Amino acid sequence: MASPKRERSEKRESSAGFSISHLPCSPPRTQSEVAELVDHFLRQKSHADSTVYRTVNEYFAYWRSRSILRPTGLQATGQANCPLSRISRDPAITALVSEYLGIPVERIRAQVTIDALIRVAGKSVQIDGYDGAVEFHRDIDCWNWIKVFVYLTDTSEGDGHHEMFQASHLRTPIRLIPIRRYDRAEIISAMPELELTKVCGPAGFTFIENTFAFHRGTAPWKSDRLMLTMTYYDESYPVWLYGDHTYLLGKPVDDNILTGQNS
Numbered sequence: 001m002a003s004p005k006r007e008r009s010e011k012r013e014s015s016a017g018f019s020i021s022h023l024p025c026s027p028p029r030t031q032s033e034v035a036e037l038v039d040h041f042l043r044q045k046s047h048a049d050s051t052v053y054r055t056v057n058e059y060f061a062y063w064r065s066r067s068i069l070r071p072t073g074l075q076a077t078g079q080a081n082c083p084l085s086r087i088s089r090d091p092a093i094t095a096l097v098s099e100y101l102g103i104p105v106e107r108i109r110a111q112v113t114i115d116a117l118i119r120v121a122g123k124s125v126q127i128d129g130y131d132g133a134v135e136f137h138r139d140i141d142c143w144n145w146i147k148v149f150v151y152l153t154d155t156s157e158g159d160g161h162h163e164m165f166q167a168s169h170l171r172t173p174i175r176l177i178p179i180r181r182y183d184r185a186e187i188i189s190a191m192p193e194l195e196l197t198k199v200c201g202p203a204g205f206t207f208i209e210n211t212f213a214f215h216r217g218t219a220p221w222k223s224d225r226l227m228l229t230m231t232y233y234d235e236s237y238p239v240w241l242y243g244d245h246t247y248l249l250g251k252p253v254d255d256n257i258l259t260g261q262n263s
């Protein structure tokens with residue numbers, strides 16, 4: 001009989017196919033959930049930017065005129081009145097995340113963001129030197145984490161679609177060890193067996209990914225993209241390993257300690 005440890009590692013191996021898919025127990029998010037998230041995003045950003053965004057297209061146009069590819073996103077607060085936080089606690093998602101991480105929901109911390117990729121003409125302007133994650137990279141966000149993404153706008157190829165190399169989280173050739181940006185040819189030359197997946201879907205399309213696999217957003221050349229990103233971490237790792245604005249899924253909201261709230 002296989003030991004529990006072995007079974008768990010086998011599950012991770014077989015997660016090559018799991019590494020990108022519709023969540024089997026979480027259908028695409030509904031139109032009304034998407035509308036609520038977009039509405040909330042526009043209200044919070046109107047306030048933060050002292051500009052009234054009546055529609056998501058007005059938001060995109062504002063940042064396009066400033067040549068910003070990936071404007072600063074909106075973070076979940078972890079509180080009950082925050083729709084980003086609510087979706088991050090949906091049992092249909094957290095059951096799957098908990099199974100993948102191999103820990104109970106009470107031990108999971110989340111960081112949830114909505115942000116955009118904007119179609120800009122010519123060279124984009126970076127915010128704080130951030131390139132917008134549109135080159136291939138691996139994440140190391142902790143030692144046990146997983147991400148769930150939800151498109152909030154219809155996303156076809158050219159609309160800032162997400163790309164990833166399936167199963168590339170299972171093997172790391174020596175020349176791909178450094179954590180940096182890579183171009184497609186470098187990855188293919190080290191791992192010719194890999195195939196690139198372009199993730200497209202309508203607003204509400206939901207997928208889960210082990211982002212140790214090589215992945216990236218793409219700079220839009222047709223339309224702009226809005227996306228929800230939910231990162232789930234094993235909370236037993238030291239707090240400095242994961243990002244700001246994380247909260248525990250299982251704790252009552254008022255007792256929750258949000259990391260980095262003053263940063």
Ligand SMILES: O=C(O)CCC(=O)C(=O)O
Pocket residue numbers: 133139147161162163211215216217218229
């Ligand atoms: O915007 C995307 O599609 C990719 C984002 C990304 O690289 C990440 O969340 O690690």
